[in-house]
Amino acid sequence: MNDPMKWTLKEAATAVLKRRIGCVELVSASLEAARRINRVTNCFTRIEEESALSSARAADCRSAHGKVPMAGIPLAHKDMFHRKGMPCSYGSSPELAQVPKATSHLLAALDRSGAVQIGSLHMSEFAFGATGHNDHFGPCRNPWNSAYISGGSSGGSGVAVAAGAVFAALGSDTGGSIRIPAAACGAVGLKPTHALLSSDGAMPMSRSLDCFGPIGRTAEDVALMMDCLASTGEGEAARFSCRLESDVKGLRVGIPENYYYDDIDPVIESLMEASLLRLERLGCKLVKVKVPDHQELTSLSYIILGAESATYHAERFARHEASYGKQTRARLLHGFFIPAAAYVQAKQLRGLYFKRFMKDVMSQCDVLHTPVFRRPTPTLEETDLGHSLESTRMISDLSHCTRLTNYLGLPAVSLPCGFCPNDLPVGFQLIGRPFDEPTLLGLAHAHEKVSGIRNLVAQVA
Numbered sequence: 104m105n106d107p108m109k110w111t112l113k114e115a116a117t118a119v120l121k122r123r124i125g126c127v128e129l130v131s132a133s134l135e136a137a138r139r140i141n142r143v144t145n146c147f148t149r150i151e152e153e154s155a156l157s158s159a160r161a162a163d164c165r166s167a168h169g170k171v172p173m174a175g176i177p178l179a180h181k182d183m184f185h186r187k188g189m190p191c192s193y194g195s196s197p198e199l200a201q202v203p204k205a206t207s208h209l210l211a212a213l214d215r216s217g218a219v220q221i222g223s224l225h226m227s228e229f230a231f232g233a234t235g236h237n238d239h240f241g242p243c244r245n246p247w248n249s250a251y252i253s254g255g256s257s258g259g260s261g262v263a264v265a266a267g268a269v270f271a272a273l274g275s276d277t278g279g280s281i282r283i284p285a286a287a288c289g290a291v292g293l294k295p296t297h298a299l300l301s302s303d304g305a306m307p308m309s310r311s312l313d314c315f316g317p318i319g320r321t322a323e324d325v326a327l328m329m330d331c332l333a334s335t336g337e338g339e340a341a342r343f344s345c346r347l348e349s350d351v352k353g354l355r356v357g358i359p360e361n362y363y364y365d366d367i368d369p370v371i372e373s374l375m376e377a378s379l380l381r382l383e384r385l386g387c388k389l390v391k392v393k394v395p396d397h398q399e400l401t402s403l404s405y406i407i408l409g410a411e412s413a414t415y416h417a418e419r420f421a422r423h424e425a426s427y428g429k430q431t432r433a434r435l436l437h438g439f440f441i442p443a444a445a446y447v448q449a450k451q452l453r454g455l456y457f458k459r460f461m462k463d464v465m466s467q468c469d470v471l472h473t474p475v476f477r478r479p480t481p482t483l484e485e486t487d488l489g490h491s492l493e494s495t496r497m498i499s500d501l502s503h504c505t506r507l508t509n510y511l512g513l514p515a516v517s518l519p520c521g522f523c524p525n526d527l528p529v530g531f532q533l534i535g536r537p538f539d540e541p542t543l544l545g546l547a548h549a550h551e552k553v554s555g556i557r558n559l560v561a562q563v564a
């Protein structure tokens with residue numbers, strides 16, 4: 104049998120269903136891969152071998168795997184989703200960890216689907232960061248080359264999936280934290296429409312901007328995860344995966360004439376052009392569009408983020424300031440000085456800017472196509488800037504193309520489109536209308552088929 108951890112989630116689920124592999128065997132392969140990969144990438148905060156094997160044995164004892172779509176499928180998640188009785192670090196110091204009294208809504212949904220959680224994954228401290236650096240756990244490293252960043256703040260999720268330790272992982276996205284590591288690691292990451300998936304039992308950063316979603320190795324795997332995460336009953340159990348094969352011919356793909364391609368690296372630009380040509384070959388219509396002033400929207404987004412994160416941390420920060428990492432401490436302190444009037448205005452303007460964006464941009468196209476990064480993925484050394492002003496600028500640069508969607512609440516998916524000369528993957532982004540994730544995933548799936556770029560598994564030494 105070939106290495107099962109190189110299968111897609113769909114292939115693994117089918118193999119379990121048809122009894123070609125047992126749940127214990129599959130989970131054991133995942134645990135072995137996780138230990139090996141973690142030694143190089145530092146993508147796990149905790150590997151839960153005993154509980155994972157216990158869950159796998161229970162799954163093998165069930166007679167009807169067909170009733171649970173992901174029976175025995177090994178997953179791991181960003182260490183911010185609560186599981187009753189299990190420590191949750193939030194990527195911070197032991198003094199700030201918590202032992203939750205209840206399991207998060209999303210983990211509970213995956214439990215019902217039969218999935219097995221094998222561990223918890225590295226994250227930027229309290230989700231403050233876009234690179235994978237962490238003062239408490241050390242940096243999370245890119246699986247294609249450990250000298251490079253994993254992206255953040257869901258760096259462990261991107262690495263564990265792309266390296267073949269697990270088939271999918273949950274992350275959070277407040278300004279790009281699912282899409283950035285997905286692009287840096289060569290995975291598919293979906294930031295759903297705001298509030299589509301429950302935030303119950305997940306650490307908040309900024310409830311007005313936070314989104315939670317899956318990272319997988321293919322668009323189909325992400326759709327299967329969404330089937331489980333968003334289901335509210337048997338009638339809509341496959342509302343994402345069942346539409347993957349929808350005809351994309353005639354879809355209007357918007358190409359922004361301003362902002363997204365400002366100061367873009369020629370290598371990245373050529374890969375963006377290649378992905379657009381593939382979409383055109385699929386029958387999509389490419390249309391040029393002008394987007395609004397993103398700098399203003401980004402500033403409004405930072406006001407909301409700063410004020411809400413400072414409010415959430417205020418009491419804990421007052422008692423344990425020294426336990427926070429330097430960069431996190433600096434960003435939180437900034438939030439404490441944001442005027443209430445500025446916060447209220449930033450919230451009130453969201454509706455106005457959303458209506459303008461839908462009228463001026465999304466009326467002309469069905470999806471908007473953009474880069475995720477405008478430059479190749481940087482190294483850990485290049486981005487190790489501590490809590491300096493340069494660090495703030497670097498984080499803003501990394502999230503240049505992703506932050507708008509959080510402010511406007513729009514869904515977006517990041518997927519691979521090729522490699523740079525240094526053999527690191529590059530991703531592009533599709534932005535859609537609210538609750539139109541099926542169109543985004545269907546177009547991503549179609550692109551995978553014509554490009555041949557799917558199920559990338561990094562060979563970690």
